Amino acid sequence: MNAEELRRVGEFCQTPFYVFDERELADQVSRIREVLPPRTNICFAMKANPFVVGPISKLVDRLEACSTGEVRICQAAGVDPSQIVVSGVAKDPALMRELIAGDAGIGHFTCESRLQFDMLSGLARETHTHIDLLLRLSNGSQFGMDASTIMKLAAACANDPYVTIRGIQYFTGTQKTSSKRIAREVAKLDRFVAEVGRAYGCPLAEMEYGAGLPVEYFERDPKAVRQTELEPALALSRALTDTSFSGQVTIELGRRIAATCGTYVTRVVDAKQIDGQNVAIVDGGMHQITYYGHAMAMKQPPCRALTPHGDPDLRWTVCGSLCTTNDILVKQMPLGDLAVGDLVAFDKAGAYCMTEGMSLFLSRDLPAIVWRDRAGKLTLLRDRIETAPLNSVRPL
Incomplete structure (x- = not known):
């Protein structure tokens, strides 16, 4: 927004304030889609900006909600439940029961641990409700599960009538400027999704990668900004094109979309x-x-x-x-x-x-x-x- 437009907002309400511009939000999503391979889905990590979930739900394919509060915000904004991925390391059992038993139409649930798997699959069986799970692969942090745990879970529920292992979710951090790192991580995810599919008995339908594409906050030179922001995005596109995975690829972004x-x-x-x-x-x-x-x-x-x-x-x-x-x-x-x-x-x-x-x-x-x-x-x-x-x- 230019200075005149912002001064007009300053006449509209008292300072300090935040103003979010719909045109720039839509343009940024379009710029991201232009770089990514065709048919790549985009998931918006709503923790980046919960105030834009209503409008942005019309621009992206999914929204990730990581708490009861974020789920409630999505519901209040009229977001299609099928677009919501319920995630988070500390899922509220009462909310999970409400969403699964009430057949709220939630698109996917992520699974961060064996305990979460037992809770979610148990609620599905108890209520005779089918759920789709994305198993989160850890990168060594407290988030997700190690490879061996995921392989065991996939093999154990290969024929479960209420639980479908839809795919693998993998997120390793934010503000990633290394093109080589992004390429390595996508290749690793590609191989692992294939391995889990073999353990599960059929190819998985989806792999979701939290790309952590960077936003340059402090550099003013346009060439330097391009180097920081565009090169990793191009590397991501090349890496996705080189994968052997034939299912749905979803890229999760928050900061890069909303900043x-x-x-x-x-x-x-x-x-x-x-x-x-x-x-x-x-x-x-x-x-x-x-x-x-x-x-x-x-x-x-x-x-x-x-x-x-x-x-x-x-x-x-x-x-x-x-x-x-x-x-x-x-x-x-x-x-x-x-x-x-x-x-x-x-x-x-x-x-x-x-x-x-x-x-x-x-x-x-x-x-x-x-x-x-x-x-x-x-x-x-x-x-x-x-x-x-x-x-x-x-x-x-």
């Missing part, structure tokens, strides 16, 4: 010089905007003044409203001659930024969240929310 659709806007409430350094205090802060790999403003995130004036090379350190020396959003950024009331925007804030911060610290209000549709219409998805009642032992 560019969001902007965080905050307002300057104080501007001063300290020992010759320009310092701006804004009404937001580090509790509301976080970037992967950004700590103590050691790197410069995508930040711009929306009302630039004066010397464009004038540098500022922008600090938030928290009473901690850690609340530094950006150091020595050329923003012009900032003044009280000016708006400062942080781009690529559409993934995780609005949920990962320590939002209850100092009992400051949660920011408003605005949706801008393709026609430019603004909708308030969430108004400012007081957090003081959440931090108080007595009603306020």
Whole structure:
């Protein structure tokens, strides 16, 4: 969104706020599809941005929900249950019973352990309900199961009338910039899916790979951004083309889909010089905007003044409203001659930024969240929310 569009949102609601742009969200999904091989499905990891699940469900093939809350958000947004993959390392037994016994039409369940397998398959048999499972292969972390456990489970339920092992899910991390690593992981998954199919007695129908395609937050050179973001995506496409797997391939993405659709806007409430350094205090802060790999403003995130004036090379350190020396959003950024009331925007804030911060610290209000549709219409998805009642032992 350009400066004029963001200033218009600033007239629509009080700062600080997040605004998510539908056109950019749709364009980003299209850009991703253009790179991937034909017929590759896309699964959106909704933890990246739960506020866009309704619109994005029309753009992607699936959404991954990793908690009871995320399932409820999908249901409230009217997401087709068949699009939902219920995942998570700590599945709520009550929710699993509700979804399976109630025949909610959930598309798939992931399975992270033998205990989860016993719970899910037991509920299916008890309620005479058929379920499709994606068995999660661990990469050595706490998530998923090792290869031997998966092979045993596949062999054990080869003829189960209520449980179908649909495929294997494999996720190894985020912000992966190594093309060679992506190629190795896809090849490994390809081989393992074939092995499990042999143990299961028939080829598996699907393999799902959490590609972790990167978003470049701190580099401004277009060539460097292309190198960071496009090359791994092209490597992924080549690796998928080279697989022997003939079933459905699904790529799970969160950050790469949602990051560019969001902007965080905050307002300057104080501007001063300290020992010759320009310092701006804004009404937001580090509790509301976080970037992967950004700590103590050691790197410069995508930040711009929306009302630039004066010397464009004038540098500022922008600090938030928290009473901690850690609340530094950006150091020595050329923003012009900032003044009280000016708006400062942080781009690529559409993934995780609005949920990962320590939002209850100092009992400051949660920011408003605005949706801008393709026609430019603004909708308030969430108004400012007081957090003081959440931090108080007595009603306020």
